[in-house]
Amino acid sequence: MIRGFCLALAFLCWAALAQAGEAVVFEAEFEQTRTTPGLERPFESSGTVRWTDEEYLEWQTKEPFEYRYVLTRESMLEELPDGERREIRAEDAPWVLSLNELLMAVVSGDKERMARRFDIEQLGADETDAELELLRLTPRDTALGEQIEVIEVRRADLVPRRIDLHETDGGHTHIRLRPVTGADALKAPEEDAEGDS
Amino acid sequence: MIRTLAWIALLAVLVALALARTGEEGPLDTDVTHLLPEEHQDPLVAEAMSRNRLGVSDELLVLVRGPDPAAREAAEAVAGILQSEGGVRTPVREDTEQLAELLEDYRFGLLADDRREAMRLAPSASYLDAVRARLARPAPGIGLSIDRDPAGLFADYLTTLPAPYPGFRESGDLWQREAQGETLWLFPGQLEGNAFAEATQIRVTEALERAREVAAERCPDCLVQATGPVRFASEQRDRARLEVLILSSLSLTGILALILFAFRSPRPLAMGVLALGSGVTLAVAFSLLVFGRLNVITLVAGTTLLGISIDYVFKYLVHRSESDDGHRVVRGLLRPLSLGVASSLLALGVLMASPFPALRELAVYAAAGLAGAWLTVVLLFPSLDRHRPARLGEGIQKLLGEIPPVTGGPRRLIPVIPLLCIPIGVLAFVQLPGTDDVRSFQSPVEALLSEDEAVRSATGMAFPEGFFLVRADDADEVLEREAALIDVLDQQSGHRRSVGTTRLIPPVSQQREAHQLVGEALHDPDLIDALKALGLGAESQQRLREDWAAGQDLTLRPEVLADTALADFLNAVWLTVDGRPASLVVPRGPVPETLVSDAGEGVSFIRPVEAMNQTLSEQRAHASTWILLAAALGIPALFMLMLGPRRGMKAALAPLSALSLTLIFLWVSGIGINTFVLMGLVLGLGIGADYAAFLASERGTARAGITGIGLAGLTTLLAFGLLGLSRIPALQEFGLTAAVGIVTAWLCAFIIARPPPGQEMRA
Numbered sequence: 001m002i003r004g005f006c007l008a009l010a011f012l013c014w015a016a017l018a019q020a021g022e023a024v025v026f027e028a029e030f031e032q033t034r035t036t037p038g039l040e041r042p043f044e045s046s047g048t049v050r051w052t053d054e055e056y057l058e059w060q061t062k063e064p065f066e067y068r069y070v071l072t073r074e075s076m077l078e079e080l081p082d083g084e085r086r087e088i089r090a091e092d093a094p095w096v097l098s099l100n101e102l103l104m105a106v107v108s109g110d111k112e113r114m115a116r117r118f119d120i121e122q123l124g125a126d127e128t129d130a131e132l133e134l135l136r137l138t139p140r141d142t143a144l145g146e147q148i149e150v151i152e153v154r155r156a157d158l159v160p161r162r163i164d165l166h167e168t169d170g171g172h173t174h175i176r177l178r179p180v181t182g183a184d185a186l187k188a189p190e191e192d193a194e195g196d197s
Numbered sequence: 198m199i200r201t202l203a204w205i206a207l208l209a210v211l212v213a214l215a216l217a218r219t220g221e222e223g224p225l226d227t228d229v230t231h232l233l234p235e236e237h238q239d240p241l242v243a244e245a246m247s248r249n250r251l252g253v254s255d256e257l258l259v260l261v262r263g264p265d266p267a268a269r270e271a272a273e274a275v276a277g278i279l280q281s282e283g284g285v286r287t288p289v290r291e292d293t294e295q296l297a298e299l300l301e302d303y304r305f306g307l308l309a310d311d312r313r314e315a316m317r318l319a320p321s322a323s324y325l326d327a328v329r330a331r332l333a334r335p336a337p338g339i340g341l342s343i344d345r346d347p348a349g350l351f352a353d354y355l356t357t358l359p360a361p362y363p364g365f366r367e368s369g370d371l372w373q374r375e376a377q378g379e380t381l382w383l384f385p386g387q388l389e390g391n392a393f394a395e396a397t398q399i400r401v402t403e404a405l406e407r408a409r410e411v412a413a414e415r416c417p418d419c420l421v422q423a424t425g426p427v428r429f430a431s432e433q434r435d436r437a438r439l440e441v442l443i444l445s446s447l448s449l450t451g452i453l454a455l456i457l458f459a460f461r462s463p464r465p466l467a468m469g470v471l472a473l474g475s476g477v478t479l480a481v482a483f484s485l486l487v488f489g490r491l492n493v494i495t496l497v498a499g500t501t502l503l504g505i506s507i508d509y510v511f512k513y514l515v516h517r518s519e520s521d522d523g524h525r526v527v528r529g530l531l532r533p534l535s536l537g538v539a540s541s542l543l544a545l546g547v548l549m550a551s552p553f554p555a556l557r558e559l560a561v562y563a564a565a566g567l568a569g570a571w572l573t574v575v576l577l578f579p580s581l582d583r584h585r586p587a588r589l590g591e592g593i594q595k596l597l598g599e600i601p602p603v604t605g606g607p608r609r610l611i612p613v614i615p616l617l618c619i620p621i622g623v624l625a626f627v628q629l630p631g632t633d634d635v636r637s638f639q640s641p642v643e644a645l646l647s648e649d650e651a652v653r654s655a656t657g658m659a660f661p662e663g664f665f666l667v668r669a670d671d672a673d674e675v676l677e678r679e680a681a682l683i684d685v686l687d688q689q690s691g692h693r694r695s696v697g698t699t700r701l702i703p704p705v706s707q708q709r710e711a712h713q714l715v716g717e718a719l720h721d722p723d724l725i726d727a728l729k730a731l732g733l734g735a736e737s738q739q740r741l742r743e744d745w746a747a748g749q750d751l752t753l754r755p756e757v758l759a760d761t762a763l764a765d766f767l768n769a770v771w772l773t774v775d776g777r778p779a780s781l782v783v784p785r786g787p788v789p790e791t792l793v794s795d796a797g798e799g800v801s802f803i804r805p806v807e808a809m810n811q812t813l814s815e816q817r818a819h820a821s822t823w824i825l826l827a828a829a830l831g832i833p834a835l836f837m838l839m840l841g842p843r844r845g846m847k848a849a850l851a852p853l854s855a856l857s858l859t860l861i862f863l864w865v866s867g868i869g870i871n872t873f874v875l876m877g878l879v880l881g882l883g884i885g886a887d888y889a890a891f892l893a894s895e896r897g898t899a900r901a902g903i904t905g906i907g908l909a910g911l912t913t914l915l916a917f918g919l920l921g922l923s924r925i926p927a928l929q930e931f932g933l934t935a936a937v938g939i940v941t942a943w944l945c946a947f948i949i950a951r952p953p954p955g956q957e958m959r960a
Contacts, residue, residue: 032333036343038342038347039344041732042732043732045333059334069333080326
């Protein structure tokens with residue numbers, strides 16, 4: 001379940017800012033660096049991420065090997081490097097549902113739901129790059145808090161650029177995103193919303 | 198006077214002894230399940246049914262559906278009220294962290310099904326893929342760190358364990374899922390008390406009512422639905438109580454009106470109450486002495502059976518209306534009264550030997566009560582009743598007392614009646630279909646059924662109609678057979694909802710295979726190099742191989758987890774009786790008939806209700822055979838002993854013919870025979886023997902005596918026949934049988950047992 005939450009959090013940065021509206025298609029290139037206790041050196045990977053509407057999330061690793069991870073309302077699907085497929089149905093594994101619920105809440109723009117799981121701090125401009133705005137998400141849920149210490153999201157023009165996920169066991173995942181399509185679609189509703197408030 | 202004092206002293210001593218025996222729990226037992234038959238089959242089956250019953254009967258599912266966040270608030274309020282006021286707790290569940298701690302040492306033998314399949318084909322390649330996936334996945338895995346479980350195999354095993362409420366995710370004490378624009382919040386509760394105990398039912402019902410009110414305040418658009426055996430049991434209890442109140446009021450009003458109309462005096466009424474009251478007192482005291490506690494069902498049904506004793510009162514009263522000396526009346530009535538009581542006790546005595554607790558308790562209670570009423574009439578009435586006798590009204594005598602005896606030509610045909618009735622009655626008895634069903638205590642409750650259907654279809658928690666019992670000579674083989682069964686169930690149902698031990702503890706062969714496959718991978722030089730390339734150093738890998746080697750002799754078995762947080766789960770699905778292991782598999786959905794009839798070696802599908810009905814049926818068949826034998830042999834023997842061979846045999850044919858006619862009615866009407874019908878038959882037989890004994894031994898079969906029998910018949914009909922109007926099948930069938938039994942007993946007694954004019958017995 002926690003794994004599902006963590007996956008969702010990786011996209012929280014931009015999805016959180018999207019308000020209810022038209023179906024959104026977002027695509028970005030990513031570079032991920034994972035530092036994990038037990039590993040002698042960080043593991044680096046890169047690929048693309050795609051998110052469609054409220055239904056579909058796809059994480060595709062291209063380097064150093066092919067790997068695909070797809071999340072829908074009904075299931076979680078993995079395609080392993082040798083082509084083996086693993087599917088876990090939401091009916092059988094509640095954590096897939098947890099993830100879905102979180103994503104759907106995010107997509108719907110329901111900040112009230114998100115606020116139940118995280119304390120969200122808007123920390124202003126990033127120290128290293130003044131063009132980036134820093135958001136800090138702290139899990140409220142005890143189970144989630146046992147795995148994740150904090151998530152930092154850096155965004156520019158309301159579009160996420162960097163995500164740092166700090167785990168309680170000392171692990172750290174750093175994700176850099178370069179939007180390819182859909183950034184405007186994400187940006188517009190939030191700007192409208194902020195303009196309203 | 199001495200007799201009176203002796204009777205009162207006996208009653209007092211018995212009551213004192215009974216009270217002394219009563220424990221802290223009090224004399225009344227409200228748990229109807231204590232009356233159900235003990236399982237007489239295989240003790241393993243009995244224990245499995247008991248575990249299954251416990252697991253199923255204490256479930257309470259409450260569903261709150263509506264728009265969030267109000268629905269969540271309402272659901273939290275509902276759960277809080279049920280927990281604090283309703284004695285409902287959240288089932289103990291282990292979170293993933295706890296499970297991981299408990300099972301960590303066994304982890305190399307625990308693989309998710311799809312992982313095991315993949316590793317069978319290529320252990321090292323599959324392992325390496327899993328490691329890569331763990332690293333590439335956009336989130337860290339749960340469970341152990343990467344150096345202790347690089348491929349995340351243990352985490353996969355833990356996260357793919359079946360969810361208890363499919364489609365729902367856990368959120369504190371609640372489970373939640375979205376559906377068609379609303380949120381469903383499920384509170385799966387477990388009763389702390391017995392669902393069939395009145396105190397539990399009241400507590401839960403009141404808490405649920407309050408919870409609904411609070412939920413309506415918090416979320417006006419929400420719908421709160423609840424289901425569980427406790428709700429049905431509670432509703433049935435309320436309905437039965439209301440019905441019994443209505444029918445008893447009607448019956449009591451009718452009986453009071455009849456007595457006042459017959460005697461035009463309240464004194465007979467007081468005497469009737471005294472006799473019945475003494476009978477009930479003796480019955481309660483004696484039952485408490487024998488059983489320790491008295492079930493409320495026994496109290497109600499047994500007191501109903503004591504209605505037979507009103508016969509004794511009427512016989513005394515109608516004869517007393519023609520005599521100024523109560524003692525003389527009793528002396529004259531001693532033989533017919535004693536014969537009537539003896540034949541009733543004979544029939545009840547047979548029931549006392551029944552292994553069915555309900556019948557046994559009922560028989561002891563009714564026998565003691567009848568004896569108590571009889572002793573009151575014989576010992577107490579003459580001393581207390583010293584006033585001018587209450588005269589029988591002319592109207593009632595004309596109505597009930599002027600029945601002419603059968604004389605002339607028709608009298609010669611009387612022997613034909615038993616000759617025809619008894620053989621056909623025996624045939625009917627042999628042909629009667631058994632209709633025993635424990636559910637006949639219940640009348641359908643449509644509103645609850647539809648609420649139950651709504652909750653269960655929303656949660657996917659179909660009420661299991663039965664369970665599979667898996668047996669083998671040793672525990673390992675039980676797990677093997679269970680795993681094979683669960684595989685078939687999963688394939689046929691398309692989901693993984695059935696509950697069983699192997700969901701958590703794979704068969705030993707699978708654990709050994711998993712351990713072997715992982716070991717093969719960890720020792721593969723190519724994999725060692727690949728892992729090193731990914732950043733897993735040689736030292737880490739060496740430690741991993743040492744851990745694997747240390748787990749080589751470890752096998753996860755049910756007994757290993759017996760004293761852990763998983764004990765509750767295991768207790769519901771794993772059992773050992775007399776050293777024989779077995780497991781229960783509870784399907785949460787329809788079970789194909791093919792699987793029910795043949796689920797594999799050592800596996801049987803058990804439907805508890807059917808099994809209970811089968812036990813009921815066997816015990817009822819046993820009891821009814823004995824009752825018929827007692828009737829066929831005991832009643833003629835008793836009658837011949839007390840009335841002489843010729844007259845006694847002739848009189849005995851009356852209750853036997855009445856019994857036969859009632860059996861024919863049950864056959865023709867399709868009611869069949871069951872435990873409750875049997876009670877009606879015993880009642881009819883007792884009354885029939887009573888009437889026949891009275892008429893055959895009555896001095897002169899006077900108009901008053903005949904009126905007395907008519908009065909007794911009418912009051913018994915009012916007391917029992919009205920139960921034929923009940924909506925509860927068991928009571929309805931009992932009432933109908935009793936009504937037919939009483940009418941045929943009355944008719945047969947007059948036609949067969951009544952001596953022709955001039956041949957009445959001299960006292």
